[in-house]
Amino acid sequence: MTASSQKGIIFNIQRFAIHDGPGIRTTVFFKGCPLRCWWCHNPESHKILPEKIDGCNLRRGFDQSFSMDKDEVGKEISVDELMYEIIKDRVFYEESNGGVTFSGGEPLMQPEFLKEALVGCKANGIHTAIDTSGFASTEILNDIAQSTDLFLYDIKLMSEDEHQNYTGVSNQRILKNLIEVDKLGKKIIIRIPIVPEITDTNENLYAIRGFISCLQNIIEIDLLPYHRIGEGKYKKYGRENKMGETKSPESDNLENIKKFFSDLKCKVKIGG
Numbered sequence: 001m002t003a004s005s006q007k008g009i010i011f012n013i014q015r016f017a018i019h020d021g022p023g024i025r026t027t028v029f030f031k032g033c034p035l036r037c038w039w040c041h042n043p044e045s046h047k048i049l050p051e052k053i054d055g056c057n058l059r060r061g062f063d064q065s066f067s068m069d070k071d072e073v074g075k076e077i078s079v080d081e082l083m084y085e086i087i088k089d090r091v092f093y094e095e096s097n098g099g100v101t102f103s104g105g106e107p108l109m110q111p112e113f114l115k116e117a118l119v120g121c122k123a124n125g126i127h128t129a130i131d132t133s134g135f136a137s138t139e140i141l142n143d144i145a146q147s148t149d150l151f152l153y154d155i156k157l158m159s160e161d162e163h164q165n166y167t168g169v170s171n172q173r174i175l176k177n178l179i180e181v182d183k184l185g186k187k188i189i190i191r192i193p194i195v196p197e198i199t200d201t202n203e204n205l206y207a208i209r210g211f212i213s214c215l216q217n218i219i220e221i222d223l224l225p226y227h228r229i230g231e232g233k234y235k236k237y238g239r240e241n242k243m244g245e246t247k248s249p250e251s252d253n254l255e256n257i258k259k260f261f262s263d264l265k266c267k268v269k270i271g272g
């Protein structure tokens with residue numbers, strides 16, 4: 001185990017996760033995200049600093065030895081403390097070809113902490129994945145990629161204007177970085193949120209398929225249906241929910257989209 005006093009802010013550790021990469025995984029949720037996607041179901045992840053939110057009670061994912069206060073979202077933790085939590089489940093990673101996924105929020109917003117955690121995992125022979133929006137400097141991404149086995153990389157909208165409107169940022173850097181990660185030969189799972197009338201339009205899906213068909217290292221495409229489970233959190237935290245009454249996509253539509261991407265000859269899944 002590496003010795004590191006580098007600290008970062010996370011808001012959850014989810015053990016036995018099976019939707020964030022291969023095998024049984026521990027998913028570490030970093031606090032802070034530069035995007036503001038209308039459909040985000042983790043609004044508590046947006047601000048980078050810990051917050052007090054009445055009644056949020058996010059403790060359940062944490063081991064008892066590492067619990068937050070009931071109303072606290074986000075906790076400072078050192079790499080050594082995090083590695084202690086991660087290594088507890090090593091036997092499950094080994095038996096299932098699993099590992100650790102760093103998610104959020106956006107893990108690339110805390111690059112030094114992330115890098116040291118990744119290096120700690122690699123030193124312990126643990127498979128590493130990053131779940132990212134790709135919105136970071138290319139320099140940071142290249143550095144982080146050295147210790148990352150797998151990228152779970154979101155593509156939301158190909159139109160720059162729509163991306164700006166629905167997420168608050170341009171998609172130019174995100175798409176450029178995806179090409180960079182592909183050039184490095186890293187395995188990539190593309191994750192596409194399927195949000196009715198926003199991301200599920202023919203125009204957007206054709207554009208996404210065209211873009212990723214030129215990449216060499218896509219091993220899987222995950223279609224992530226919009227759902228309303230985050231709705232209550234927006235009310236509870238007093239934050240604006242721009243999705244209104246939008247419903248989850250119909251299962252027939254999801255199957256059609258799955259078929260549409262199957263031409264790319266990689267695994268396509270509905271859900272993570």
Ligand code: SF4
Pocket residue numbers: 033034035036037039040041042045104105106133
């Ligand atoms: S990138 Fe993910 S965490 Fe950030 S706002 Fe969008 S959905 Fe939420």
